[in-house]
Amino acid sequence: MNLQGLPTPSLIVDRGKLTANAATMKARMDVHGVSLRPHAKTAKSAAVARIAAGESAKALAVSTLAEAAYFLENGFSDLVYAVCITPSKLDAARALLDRGADLKIITDNVQVARAIADHGGAHRVLIEIDCGEHRTGVAAASPELLEIAAAVEAAGRARVAGILTHAGHSYASRTPAEAAEIAEAERAAAVSAASRLREAGFQTLIISVGSTPTATHGRTFDGVTEVRPGVYVFQDLFQAGIGSCGLQDLALSVLASVISHNPARSSLMLDAGGLALSKDRSTSAFDSDGDLGFGLICGLDGAPVDGFAIANVHQEHGEAPVADAALFDRFPVGAKVRVLPNHACMTAAAYGQYHVVDGNSAVIDVWDRCNGW
């Protein structure tokens, strides 16, 4: 089987690029002497997680309890569910503990901390710190930090296990220096919150930070126990745009077919639209550098065609303006192309599986994904 024989749209991952991205990040963490806990939310795939974590590693971050169950079944037992828990999800969390997961849950709320304590499960809790993104989390210096910790342990069974923070605002950085500055704020917030917890007599086994830009550009991770980047395994046009990687590192693409030509309008249509690519327009932040639209079009070899992007999407249609009429000859109706996505996490979520290549068009494997909740 090769790419020409696959139905379209299909989701393609280049194993060589994925492996190189994973190795680069692992080597960086090794240099810093800090553990890597890959965030599995991007690929949601046991095969990808094994490459990212290493064959014998068990530690992942996940974004849904469905992922936690899936990865536990696939041998990953050391799991951080890195989205604030709610009381009604505690039964599901305890069921995972009962099945052998070393699951850590997170919260930033005293009422939820009380519910965790009252639930009676042997929950292990990371307290979420806001290091500047202002999404979730309490300030490292806030009274709530110690109130939450005390509430978690009030009933004697649930325990505080440490601190978690995520510098999502690193996505607004545009240079390595800006990302490094945010990484330092992320590190400092986690370490100072952990100090306060420790001084108050709570455990800080885990001091967890991470995003792809801060993991890539952070100058030190002193005092941190682990780093949780996610999208780096695939990278994408947005990460290339902010300097987390080069365009040649993008491991994920969507295989699509040309379904219509319109020379009068100087455009052609692909069978990859809003569902196949997602409607993510994060790269609009870079529109002054050339509009990447909903994805950059490549030949079947994965090499981008300069300036050839999907400008508009409908549910199953993606429209690409054709600046050079020679592209109509190069890509006749029925031709297959590969589209590099703006945001790998969003695009991959439309698919149940990956078709795996390694530098050429031969499909060498099929990997599953764990979608939904």
Added chain:
Amino acid sequence: MNLQGLPTPSLIVDRGKLTANAATMKARMDVHGVSLRPHAKTAKSAAVARIAAGESAKALAVSTLAEAAYFLENGFSDLVYAVCITPSKLDAARALLDRGADLKIITDNVQVARAIADHGGAHRVLIEIDCGEHRTGVAAASPELLEIAAAVEAAGRARVAGILTHAGHSYASRTPAEAAEIAEAERAAAVSAASRLREAGFQTLIISVGSTPTATHGRTFDGVTEVRPGVYVFQDLFQAGIGSCGLQDLALSVLASVISHNPARSSLMLDAGGLALSKDRSTSAFDSDGDLGFGLICGLDGAPVDGFAIANVHQEHGEAPVADAALFDRFPVGAKVRVLPNHACMTAAAYGQYHVVDGNSAVIDVWDRCNGW
């Protein structure tokens, strides 16, 4: 089981609203004396299609060959695959014919028409007409129309079955009068193209038009054999915004939990983000009327809370600015809400199933969906 007991995020459909939306459209088509071929791309669900088409009806439009196979298995044999076919998809189309589907495929391209003829299958082909959207399709008056028809029938086995057009530009209408004008252009393009085909000796058994706005506001469908609206079964914030329905007609919502409060930032966070809602921002066209963001938040009863919308999304987080501090009391962390989506087709695609309610919070059924390709 009721909504309080469901995990979040979950996809909720109100059967009463769905049934009313379906009945309204069916009655409108009956008044006009034209057949309704519901476009199943929105719900991708046999249960919804039975309500939309009527228990004994077999006719649907689909947007993927995966849908065609799924609906055939569920008793719908009269299918229009309403996205331009490519040569490499013809084997799959023929396999559906062999399994008993009365499948119609579409194209707007002479080379594809030749490939259809050469393929040898007993394909039935609708020629796609561009009635003003400028997405796909040939002009009704173009020479290509007859060239495509001749090419389809050149080998004697594939046959032309008629005309298909879609006035997708009706989504840019803002009044019933504007939608009615586009509906007339859609009708006129289909009828005139069909006349040319008929005069040239080709079959025009099917003269197919449709979009929800043009089906809703069209003044006449004279000369047309069928209408293919899709999103009307659920409606959504965008359709309400352009006048296809009222806000009270929206049958689809996402059940979500409050996972974090931030009174200092006057915002709260839901566990429904970019994956659970999609990143569709079609309602940004109406931002001057009050920003609907990524979805409008309702109580568990489905009643919208005025001005309470999701302003920002991350993969699993949706952030709602809180204008009135009383909302923190009304929606504590752990509370469940329902979110009305901008674009039902995009949002529903993140889920494998619907949880069905009927005017209250009791979950009375679970319906599957056919995602992917």
